[in-house]
Amino acid sequence: MTDPRIVRRDELSEFYLSERCHVVEHWNSPDDAQASVARIRVAPGTVTQLHRLRGTAERYLIVQGRGRMEVEGLAPAEVGPGDSVFIPADAAQRIAALGDEELLFLAICTPRFVPECYQALEPEAA
Secondary structure (H helix, E strand, C coil), rough: CCCCCCCCHHHCCCEECCCEEEEEEECCCCCCCEEEEEEEECCCCCCCEEEECCCCCCEEEECCCCCEECCEEEEEEEEECCCEEECCCCCCEEEEEEECCCCCEEEEEEECCCCHHEEEECCCCC
């Protein structure tokens, strides 16, 4: 990255992923391959798809709601606002939104998230 910049909120849009969550990519630029930042929204009662990010570590910062985090190598645990989760590169992971409130968290990836690093680990629906 060579030039400083500000990304305005009105430039961003939310989209739905088959991973069963809504995403706003706040920062994900090819000219800054070191990191990306996304806001993830999971509907109440929803569990995201079991997956791994090949070669990419992730940090979740829980902003709103309660969840049950599952990360390979760690016992499942409940998380809530202010909690952070480190997910090593290549670790299987998923999160469930608990209760009646949406689960909202920031996902910070290093290096930046690219679709090619995503590997779904659930069998395809027949």
